[in-house]
Amino acid sequence: MSEAVSARDGAIGLVGEATVADWFALLKPRVMTLVVFSGLIGLLLAPGHLNPVLAFAAILAIAVGAGAAGAINMWYDRDIDAVMRRTARRPIPAGRIEAGEALGFGIMLAVAAVILMGLATNATAAALLALSILFYVGIYTMWLKRRTPQNIVIGGAAGAFPPIIGWAAVSGDIALLPVLMFTIVFFWTPPHFWSLSLWAHGDYARAGVPMLPVVAGARSTRRQIGVYTVVLVAASLLPWLLGLAGPVYGVSALALGLGFLACAWRVLTDRQDAAGVSQTGDRPARAAFKYSLAYLFLILTMLTVDGFLR
Amino acid sequence: MTTKPPHLSLAESEALQRRRRARNWAMLVVLVGVAALFYAIAMVKMAQHGHL
Incomplete structure (x- = not known):
């Protein structure tokens, strides 16, 4: 193990001598919050009872599985993380954890998470968890992310798995409602990430990641945000229209969707130059990003509340 | 009393020891937690199959 000394914020940084917080940061705890929440919703809405x-x-298995995928992602993306301002201070590019250690940590946690899920619940949930980890690492991180501006559209499926996994953990199978939850998270991902990438595209351009604003420009990205938001709002109403959720959810989904559409409209009509670059510091895109986070938490919460009321 | 590696200053050596100690405690907590969780899962599964 290397013991090269590096200065970081006036503190002493020793390669291979990371703090507990550094190892925890490898798990992408903020992403994990969303994954745990949506997995819990699937688990609560599923028919049947789980001790x-x-x-x-x-x-815990869903959280650790997501964290493991995050650690392997940080191992693979360490070169582009080093040149992006937003990610340069992550443990691997900052030199606090060696790349090989992070890979081993991620693989070990991924295997442990799948085994734990299999032992605690059933083979279907364990297989879905394994599939979601492989999808995030193999399809999104290694294949799509650096090749196509549609990276987060297809890759977004990885983040949409948890409600299905939670549901399968209880029922042992997959039904239409968790598939609709998957669809909602799937169509939520593009407007969420493209709103962020509208103002963070300098980072992606430096790293050579073909995010939509880098490849197609800001104007096209604003249009795409609008299109996907319309599709998202339509998809969010399906549980109600198909009789799988009641009016409490239906009215909430409609109100939340109208709010999201308003945000997307403001992003589309933001004061911009000929190339679509914002003249307002991307204020509407920042607002849309924040709103999208609240939107997903609220819509899934209302689906659960509605489920308990029915 | 601890001996410090020759290429590190006293402050660096102490920081290194602190980090290692914190990591060891975290590992202990995780291991105890995993053991308790697997014990609880085993108890629940056995109860579900009428072995308790």
């Missing part, structure tokens, strides 16, 4: 200990183990 609380097993339910806790299932949620």
Whole structure:
């Protein structure tokens, strides 16, 4: 193990001598929050009963599985993380954790998470968890991310798996409602990330990541945000229209969707130059990004509330 | 009393020891937690199959 000394914020940084917080940061805890939340919603809405200990183990397995995928992602993306301002301080590019250690950590946690899910619940949930990890690492990180501006559209499926996994943990199968939850998270991902990339595209351009604003320009990205938001709002109403959720969810989904459409409209009509570059510091895109986070938490919460009321 | 590696200053050596100690404690907590979780899962599964 290397013991090269590097200065970081006036603190002493020793390669291979990372803090507990550095190892935890490898798990992408902010992404994990969303994954745990949507997995919990799937688990709560599924028919049947799961012992609380097993339910806790299932949620822990989903969280650890997502964290493992995040660690392997940081291992693979360490070269582009080093040149992006937003990610340059992550443990690997900052030199606090060696790349090989992060890879080993991620693989070990991924295997442990799938085994835990299998032991605590059933083979279907364990297989879906394994599939979601492989999808995030193999399809999104290694294949799509550096090749196509559609990276987050297809790759977004990886983040949409948890409600199905939570549902399968209880019921042992897959039904239409968790598939619709998957669809909602799937169509939510593009407007969420493209709003962020509208003002962070300098980072992606430096790293050579073909995010939509880098490849197609800001104007096209604003249009795409609008299109995907319309599709998202339509998809969000399906549980209600198909009779799988009641009016409490339906009215909430409609109100939240109208709010999202308003945000997308403001992004589209933001004061901009001929290339579509914002003259307002991308204020509408920043607002849309924040709104999208609240939107997903609220719409899934209302689906659960509605489920308990029915 | 701890001995410090020759290429590190005393402050660096102490920081290194602190990090290692914190990591060891975290590892202990994780291991105890995993053991407790697997014990609880085993108890629940056995109860579900009428072995308890």
